[in-house]
Amino acid sequence: MANFTLEDVKSLRERLGTGMVDTKNALVEADGDVEKAVEILRLKGAKGNAKRADRSTSEGLVAARETDGATTLIELACETDFVAKNDKFVALGEKVLDAIAAAGAGSLEEALAAPAEGGTVAQLIDDQAATIGEKIELRRVAVVKGENSAVYLHRTSKDLPPQIGVVLGYSGEDAETARSIAQHISFADPQYISREDVPADAVENERRIVEEISRNEGKPEAALPKIVEGRLGAFFKQVALLEQDYARDNKLAVRKVLSDAGLTVSGFARFKVGA
CATH class of the missing domain: 1.10.8.10 (Ubiquitin-associated (UBA) domain)
Structure with a gap:
């Protein structure tokens, strides 16, 4: 025996x-x-x-760590919510985040190669995947720089670790408003800070689409320019943070909220597990 x-x-x-x-x-x-x-x-x-290499990873966690002048946001993914809420998986997320932030890694490739517990982050993840018995992968990494930063981590279920993470880089003193803007980003999911940041080809593609839609609706040719610009405005409100209606008060634009608070956004990142 x-x-x-x-x-x-x-x-x-x-x-x-x-x-x-x-x-x-x-x-x-x-x-x-x-x-x-x-x-x-x-x-x-x-x-x-x-x-397990070909299995899908639609569960997991997001986590953030602030260092000098920068904040790192990661998404660590696994196969099931059972593992996502496991203490060992959550602890792995902290170890991975610590290693990436310490290395100042700004890309996925750099993050996976970052030193961790005598090896690399990639090796640490593989070792834990081997013992836990599920595919685990570091899916995304972002580093947001700014004079100050606000972090918002949202739990979609009380039993799970945070599933949506936002880091906002900004200058100014109003930390409470900055955090509320981070919360807004978690809900509204903008892609850019301002309309000027939207790539020109994306704007032109949207212009072409809304113009075709307007014509198909039988709108008068003379009125098309104004109609198209109006619909482009709606597009910018969807993708550009400063153009959006503030989640806490839709009578105010985010641009106005930031201005009144004396804040300037330098950058942001938003991750949602599995998205």
Whole structure:
């Protein structure tokens, strides 16, 4: 009989987050040697990582960390909400975020190569995926710079870690209003700060579409320019933060709220898990 106890099984499961049967079988194979059982479980999990490579990851978490003059936002994804709310997955998110922020990594490639626990972030994630038994991937990374920053992390379910994350970079002193703008971004999902930031080809494509729609509706040719500009205005309100109606008071534009608070937005990032 293998030289281990139920307490050994429990302790190893808590350490690695592995299943009861897999943990017990590894201890049997290792004849009770805990460290050898850890190696067996990791090797087994590593083989499983390759098989899981094509699986979809629609669950996970977002997390943010502020460092000197910059704030890093990440999305760490997994397959199921069961793993997303697991303490080991949440702890992995913190480790990954710490490593990326410490390295100042601004791209996904740089983030995966960042040093972490004697290896890289990519290796740390692979190791945890092997023991947890699901595909785990770092999906997105953003770094927002600014004189100040506001962070808003939103939980769509009380049982899950944050699923929507916003980082707002700004200059000014009104931190409360800045945070409310971050909350607005989480709801309204703008893509750009101002209409001037929208790429010209995107504007021209939208102009072409709304002009064609207006013609198909039988609008008078002479009135088309004004109608098209009006519909372009609606497009800008959809994609540009400063043009949007403020979520807390739709009688005010975000531009007005920021101006009254003495705030200037330098950048923002918004991640939603699985989106």
